[in-house]
Amino acid sequence: MDTMQRFIGQAAVLTLVAGVLTAAVGQAQQAPRSHAQGRLALAADTTFRTGVHAKLPPHLSTLLGFSREEECPVMQNVVRTGNLVQGFDVSAANKQSIVLFVVDEATNDQNLYLTSVEGTLLKVVSVKAGVGDAVRISDKDRAAFNKEKKFWLDRLAPSGAAR
Secondary structure (H helix, E strand, O other), X not given: OHHHHXXXXXXXXXXHHHXXXXXXXXXXXXXXXXXXXXXXXXHHHHHHHHOEEEEEOHHHHHHHOOOOOOOEEEEEEEEEEOOEEEEEEEEOOOOOEXXXXXXXXXXXXXXXXXXXXXXXXXXXXXXXXXXXXXEOXXXXXXXXXXXXXXXXXXXXXXXXXXX
């Protein structure tokens, strides 16, 4: 009987622990997005609804992982300041995929930052002298991405808009 009581006691503890873990996982999955994440989703939605139809060229679509040498339709917002062109693209096929880009028209150099609506930098593509390549993400790339993300969040989803 002593062994049976110990077994029942251990089973009760395991059931209690499993219940607590299940509740914790459920709460983590239900946790609200951070304010910045909510703003990026709002910016993507705004661009998808009101942006202009555009296409990523085949070589960039391939480097970003969207296709194999095919154009990728996107909805786009663009701002031009002198020779600098900044863009915010939302994939027409997957609204969760966002590409922020910066083009220096004087040199034709480009940097493209692939992110999701959660705001995680997933990939960087650099185009220099017309040759593009996916590059290893550096601290400099992260800082440039965060600067572009802030630029677009302030423009498309001002701080009070996501509340």
